[in-house]
Amino acid sequence: MIRRRFIPLFAALAMHASAWAADVRVEVRSPGGAPIANAVVTISGPATTTALPADGWVMEQKGLAFHPFVLVVPPGATVSFPNHDQTRHHVYSFSPAGPFELKLYGSGETRTVRFPKAGTIAIGCNIHDQMTAFIRVTDAPWAAVTDASGVATFHDVEAGDRSINVWHPYQKGAPDATLGRESMIPAAGSVTQTFLLSIRKPLDLHSAY
Amino acid sequence: MRSLVLCLIAGIAPQAMSQTPHGDLSGLLDLRVGAGGGETSWLDGGFGKLGLGGEDDLDARIARGALVWRPHLTWSTDLYLQLEFDPEQDNPVGVGEAYLRFKPMPAGSLRYSLKVGAFYPPVSLENDGVAWSTSRTLTPSAINTWIGEEVKVGGLETSVTMPAGAGHLTATGAAFGYNDTAGTLLTFRGWAMHDHQINLGGEFPLPERTPAWWALRPRQAHVAEPFREIDGRVGYYAQLEWRPAAPFAASVLHYDNNGDGHSRDDFQTSWDTAFTNVSVIAQLGENTQLLAQAMLGETAWIPLANGPVAKVDDVGFRSAYILLDHAFGGQGLAARLEAFETTDENQPYSLNSTPENGWAVTASWRNHLTTNLIWMVEGVYVESNRDARSQVGVDPDQNQLQLQTALRVNF
Numbered sequence: 001m002i003r004r005r006f007i008p009l010f011a012a013l014a015m016h017a018s019a020w021a022a023d024v025r026v027e028v029r030s031p032g033g034a035p036i037a038n039a040v041v042t043i044s045g046p047a048t049t050t051a052l053p054a055d056g057w058v059m060e061q062k063g064l065a066f067h068p069f070v071l072v073v074p075p076g077a078t079v080s081f082p083n084h085d086q087t088r089h090h091v092y093s094f095s096p097a098g099p100f101e102l103k104l105y106g107s108g109e110t111r112t113v114r115f116p117k118a119g120t121i122a123i124g125c126n127i128h129d130q131m132t133a134f135i136r137v138t139d140a141p142w143a144a145v146t147d148a149s150g151v152a153t154f155h156d157v158e159a160g161d162r163s164i165n166v167w168h169p170y171q172k173g174a175p176d177a178t179l180g181r182e183s184m185i186p187a188a189g190s191v192t193q194t195f196l197l198s199i200r201k202p203l204d205l206h207s208a209y
Numbered sequence: 210m211r212s213l214v215l216c217l218i219a220g221i222a223p224q225a226m227s228q229t230p231h232g233d234l235s236g237l238l239d240l241r242v243g244a245g246g247g248e249t250s251w252l253d254g255g256f257g258k259l260g261l262g263g264e265d266d267l268d269a270r271i272a273r274g275a276l277v278w279r280p281h282l283t284w285s286t287d288l289y290l291q292l293e294f295d296p297e298q299d300n301p302v303g304v305g306e307a308y309l310r311f312k313p314m315p316a317g318s319l320r321y322s323l324k325v326g327a328f329y330p331p332v333s334l335e336n337d338g339v340a341w342s343t344s345r346t347l348t349p350s351a352i353n354t355w356i357g358e359e360v361k362v363g364g365l366e367t368s369v370t371m372p373a374g375a376g377h378l379t380a381t382g383a384a385f386g387y388n389d390t391a392g393t394l395l396t397f398r399g400w401a402m403h404d405h406q407i408n409l410g411g412e413f414p415l416p417e418r419t420p421a422w423w424a425l426r427p428r429q430a431h432v433a434e435p436f437r438e439i440d441g442r443v444g445y446y447a448q449l450e451w452r453p454a455a456p457f458a459a460s461v462l463h464y465d466n467n468g469d470g471h472s473r474d475d476f477q478t479s480w481d482t483a484f485t486n487v488s489v490i491a492q493l494g495e496n497t498q499l500l501a502q503a504m505l506g507e508t509a510w511i512p513l514a515n516g517p518v519a520k521v522d523d524v525g526f527r528s529a530y531i532l533l534d535h536a537f538g539g540q541g542l543a544a545r546l547e548a549f550e551t552t553d554e555n556q557p558y559s560l561n562s563t564p565e566n567g568w569a570v571t572a573s574w575r576n577h578l579t580t581n582l583i584w585m586v587e588g589v590y591v592e593s594n595r596d597a598r599s600q601v602g603v604d605p606d607q608n609q610l611q612l613q614t615a616l617r618v619n620f
Contacts, residue, residue, distance in 0.1 A: 086235070
């Protein structure tokens with residue numbers, strides 16, 4: 001009888017390998033309440049694991065645009081840049097955190113770049129000036145980009161005092177500053193945090209060239 | 210010019226092909242059915258402002274075919290060659306734009322580019338599609354129609370983009386020739402709205418006029434040849450564009466072909482033409498765009514270099530439009546309102562044949578059937594007054610309605 005009662009408890013503990021963890025939902029909105037997509041949300045603090053893998057990251061070129069617009073990766077990550085357009089691209093960055101140049105390459109081809117250190121890498125194409133994207137390299141154990149509804153969701157964030165930070169490539173103020181807040185992550189359940197961020201989006205020109 | 214282009218292709222092709230395994234070809238095919246009421250179109254010798262017009266002008270045709278070849282010759286140099294097919298023109302096949310572009314990797318925060326060849330000045334906000342096509346409407350505004358028909362230059366253009374606050378500033382300058390006759394159509398016909406573009410060496414008809422009227426202009430052919438160098442003088446344009454850290458861009462461009470106003474060659478005249486264009490583009494919401502342009506200019510010619518100062522034609526021209534575009538679920542709606550005017554600045558010798566004024570409204574719907582296939586439907590209504598019509602027995606006040614639908618293949 002006693003044995004039967006303990007089986008479900010052991011099973012529950014086994015399923016929650018990262019015991020004493022909670023889900024964290026972060027909403028990023030403008031002061032007017034509009035959802036802000038493409039904001040990078042990081043959760044830092046002592047952690048035993050990082051949620052971000054070092055490989056498998058992709059920055060596509062499709063429809064004369066980079067996809068995703070914002071990518072967040074850990075230091076040392078390798079990012080591939082496949083070209084799915086019919087035209088050729090010449091991808092580069094002058095950002096001190098990870099300058100690189102991928103000389104002209106055509107449809108169906110790909111190149112890879114390794115980003116060893118943390119920072120922001122602004123990416124462009126020398127053929128198509130309207131193409132822009134950002135890679136944010138972070139050593140935070142948990143990081144994600146907000147979706148179209150302005151939400152980033154994290155599962156199994158270890159309980160404890162954590163710092164939640166938000167960054168957006170078009171934020172007002174210092175380009176590398178983050179909007180941060182200390183948060184106590186509970187041992188179970190979920191927690192939601194909302195950040196208000198002011199951004200100034202430049203003109204998005206779609207050109208056939 | 211045509212032989213020059215052929216030589217360029219022949220000389221460059223082997224090297225270019227070896228470096229472009231996937232090619233750099235793009236283009237479009239525009240199949241269209243349309244009907245236009247009101248007076249005879251200017252393309253048929255009338256004063257009609259639109260591409261269609263006259264009695265029962267119902268039309269089904271290939272409106273345009275364009276092929277763009279853009280091979281990279283080095284990491285930072287490419288060739289742009291645009292071949293055109295327009296069955297309405299006397300020479301249906303021709304070269305649209307042809308130039309070499311040098312665009313080195315940005316030097317820090319500065320971006321440079323240089324191009325040499327035949328191209329349009331960066332005036333139009335509307336012609337941002339493949340092969341200088343309009344992406345929101347079938348018919349461009351009066352301003353950009355005129356750029357497309359009379360303002361293609363041959364020369365050198367350079368630009369530099371630099372940071373300005375949290376935004377960017379781009380300065381562009383060009384020295385050019387081969388645009389001496391710009392202004393001929395504006396003077397003889399006035400403003401128009403259509404999507405026929407001049408090819409290198411091409412020509413457009415001028416409206417039929419009375420023998421007495423032509424007698425004052427014995428050395429003007431009854432066609433305009435916009436891509437011509439006549440007086441050997443160098444023209445220029447300069448543009449400043451500002452893109453702040455906001456969904457907005459504004460630019461101002463000044464053009465002066467520096468024509469001497471009297472040299473002639475083969476029944477074409479070097480007109481002295483200058484204009485200023487102001488452009489604004491703003492993103493009003495995620496899927497809503499506002500475009501606006503205003504142009505103010507003057508064009509003139511005088512009979513003799515050292516003769517009486519009296520000019521035969523001295524025409525002021527101005528036009529402005531505002532266009533709203535909204536995209537939704539693979540479709541788009543565009544509405545444009547515009548006004549245009551030409552004035553006779555040849556006082557007190559006015560022959561009262563060049564003034565006109567008018568306005569037009571355009572509404573367009575597009576549906577992206579696939580990535581490469583777009584179905585468009587458009588209506589244009591235009592009202593205008595031009596005294597010159599009365600000289601050929603037509604009421605000076607005219608209005609026209611034109612309806613068109615197009616299937617566009619972009620590739």
